[in-house]
Amino acid sequence: MPQSSESFHKTKEKLHKSVEEMRRSNLSSALERLSKKGAPKAKIPVSEIKPSGPLDENSMYLSMKALFRTRSTGGAWGMFVLLADGLSGEILYLALWTGYGGLKNADLKASWQALSVLMEEEASLQDKELRKKVVSIIEDFFNPPTMNRLASEIEDLEMIEKAREGFLSDLDRALSLSFELSLTVEMVSGRDSQKYFDDRTRPVSSKEGEEGEGEKQAVEVRKVSVLCGVIVDPVRGRAISSLRTGDLIYVTIKEGSAVAHAIRQAMAKGGTDRIPAPILDVSPTSTGSVEVLVELSEGIYGKLLAGESYKVAVPAESNQQSSGGMWSSPLAWMFFFLLASLLLALFILIN
Structure with missing residues (x-):
């Protein structure tokens, strides 16, 4: 019996959500490992x-x-x-x-x-x-x-x-x-x-020693931060100036540290070039730009700078006006194609 249009779209939506959850889970696990592995460590002596x-x-x-x-x-x-x-x-x-x-x-x-x-x-x-x-x-x-x-x-x-x-x-x-x-x-x-x-x-x-001890403690509690970039989306994106604490945006990771390099490698293995990250703070600068602080994982933060007029990419669930946004992932299309192929093969065998 042919599948109804409504049921077909529900299947697509469930498939897309499961694919996105899988990718986010894998990337979150990698970021968590990096946070636990890298954040508490002191600098390696030269x-x-x-x-x-x-x-x-x-x-x-x-x-x-x-x-x-x-x-x-x-x-x-x-x-x-x-x-x-x-x-x-x-x-x-x-x-x-x-x-x-x-x-x-x-x-x-x-x-x-x-x-x-x-x-x-x-x-x-x-x-x-x-x-x-x-x-x-x-x-x-x-x-x-x-x-x-x-x-x-x-x-x-x-x-x-x-x-x-x-x-x-x-x-x-x-x-x-x-x-x-x-x-x-x-x-x-x-x-x-x-x-x-x-x-x-x-x-x-003794005074210098106390200061040195204070600096040592500061290093031990310091969190890891990396430089990030935004993904510009003039059509379906949200303006930087409209973003608030708690909003989700997509960010890229720029090279600049060993942690950033490791995150980029984890992203490459996961087949993605972006990370959905919640905003912790949005601060305008004297130059007319906006500085945004995001949380990539527990203990790992990202900083980025962008113009107020930029419209940046956000996850589909964060932008209900985005049409077809959930099919922006090539990986989701691949999974859907494989599922359709399996259904077609099953139909041929039955008949």
Whole structure:
């Protein structure tokens, strides 16, 4: 018996809702895991290797500084500095930062001490797995014989360039990415180097200690926030200026941190480029734009900036005037097509 038009539309609506719920549930689970995994963690220290004792102030040490990033926009960044004994080739100090969207102001013309401080003060969180791989590559490539040769022939620019190209090749191959890499080497005095380590280990006063403890507690309770973007929908969207706390809007996630990168990967696996998120706050700015704060998951928040006149996409249930909005999802169409095919096959078998 042919299915009535009303029943057919009800079936479509139920199917669409179940598909949307499944996608939201999967994405919410991924965001919840990220929140529990990433929010409470403290920053990863940049120092990987520290001197086991004081440096000889009358000796010279090999200093190496390197900055690398993927050739694609929004990819991984990294920087490391190291000190090595020129005679033994042993690495005495290694500090590095690896992640997404950080170190925008890094300049290899600065001293290794200044770059170490820059990495320590970098606000963006490091990517733990990326860091582990880069450390392994550094230790394998810049072994004692290599460091000894570099220190012995510090003026040989051709040899330094070969070292740069060799390390870059290992980096590309190990991470299956294409990087740009800048690398410099120079000899530095043990006196200046030891002064840096002395300053970093100098005990703080009780007042400074209390302030430091307060900062530590602030880091522990700080929530994770990422940069978001809106999806403009001139036809069925809602104006930014009409949005209120509690309204749902669709947002995209911009690269800029390890958490943002992980969320984008979870979205890609779920087959979606947007997240429905409730609005927590809407604040006009002095430039005529509107700053919107949304909650992506418990402990993970998103911030975005848009013009007041923008009409942004909202979930179908949040915009009753949207006609056909529930069929905007390609995944919903696919499920409906499969269901229709199964019904047709069943009809043929019965008859």
